[in-house]
Amino acid sequence: MASPISIGDAIQLVQGAVALYKKIKNAPEEIATIGKRLEDLGFYLWTLQDLLNDRRRHSLANLRPEVTKRLQRIISDIRVDTEDVTTILDIWNSAGKIERVFFSMGRNPRKLENLSSSIDDRKKNVSDMLQILGLFGIQSLASDPASLTPHATPEAGVIFVDPHNLGRSKIAEGYIKLLGEWTVRTGGTWRIKFAHSAGMRVRNRSDCSGMLTAIKPPVPISDGNRTPNGTAMASLFDNKYFDYPYKSGIKRYMEQSRSRGITTNIFKTYDYILVFTGREYENLLRFQQALIAANGPDMAPRGKGRILHLGAYLSNHGKPVEITDAPKAKDGTDSRANWNVKTSQIKLVVKVFMKNELAWVQPVKGDQQS
Incomplete structure (x- = not known):
């Protein structure tokens, strides 16, 4: 051998x-x-x-x-x-x-x-x-x-990326904003500097749609600038959880937001770029490679823009689980029940990400909120 x-x-x-x-x-x-x-x-x-x-x-x-x-x-x-x-x-x-x-x-x-x-x-x-x-x-x-260096970042910028920025990424963005309010209002430490979401296949507010369509395999682009999937948003907000005044403000903000694309500065702006499937993960790696080839290594500085497949937190025999969109109902419409399941899955992986990467401590249930 x-x-x-x-x-x-x-x-x-x-x-x-x-x-x-x-x-x-x-x-x-x-x-x-x-x-x-x-x-x-x-x-x-x-x-x-x-x-x-x-x-x-x-x-x-x-x-x-x-x-x-x-x-x-x-x-x-x-x-x-x-x-x-x-x-x-x-x-x-x-x-x-x-x-x-x-x-x-x-x-x-x-x-x-x-x-x-x-x-x-x-x-x-x-x-x-x-x-x-x-x-x-x-x-x-x-x-x-126990012998390894702690890796929590004092403050980090995160962005959730899926193809169209209408469902999964919007749920994750809204949920992490809810977690932030809950943590701060119960006196906990919150290390997220800002949290956004975007779509790889969206032209709106993107400066790199041409580069994205050129990577192999090509990433088709849509215009974007659309409000989020209503059923997906309902699965996150229309329930008894986080039943405090800040919830309505976050809900209103998310429902009025518009789908947007990624930019060439994504690997410089964000510490963590979080995706839901292996295809999204590989497309972002190819995009990073294309950026470096076209503009040099400064487009992806060391220690920034770390791409994570959230499905790895639900590892199945060592392989990341694919967190796809919620299945449609039999008549082709959005299913609230299916989105409820998908939202629960996304909430779980977001919390594990926070605990593993940013040493987040979940507040104790029933703690007084300011």
Whole structure:
């Protein structure tokens, strides 16, 4: 068995293969697909390495042995696939004939397709590890949590992002505002500086809709500037919870708000960017990559703009749960019952996020509110 390699070694291997790919002129579709997937894989590995290096609580020395072994298996698989790709690209670069590539793989064109799929799987493996480390690094994955540096930010800006900024993101924004009032009015510490929501597929108030439509796969854009889903808002506000005067003000504010898009400054403005599905998570990573490529690393400064998949707090066998929109009723209309379930799910993950990332202490039920 080959000896383990580091994430940095894997990055160098992938970067070498990408450099070979970029030398190829008029590459056939099979080669081009592999090259693009390698570029994505390289960015994910770079992000993972940055996370591990930047936060002592996530360093490999502090991870449980089973987590370290899982990560080493992923890196080992990446090495094998990348070395195979490098061999193929070397052959193509020297001969320029797809027939020679197929010949080197035993005259089996499906091997090239399988290798491309394998690289895509490796990217998903790294993506899952990023999400799990990002959310559960100190609580669930460290071998000695008590020895690690506290990671609560004195004050943080957060933004909830979904596609259209009409349902899930609006519920999360409204709920975190309710939590803030409850916490402050009972004398607790509240570390949220500001909380907003936005949609990746919304043109209104966005300065980057053109860039978003250009990322792969493309993100379709709508005009936006719409009021939130009424049934979703009712599921959050039309009940007995937070039955204090501030609730009506937050409800009115949320119901009158308009759907808006994200901006190029999102990774500089916010400390936490919170999404609900893996697709949203990956689209934001691609957008971050495009921003850095177009405008330099200052668009995503170290320690800011951390993307978190909220569904990882509802982890299912190590994989984040997808928090999708509430299902429609049989007649195609919005279902209050379904939105009630979805809102309960969102409220749970928002509270866990606050406790894990910002050391929020939930007020005791019945505490006097000022």
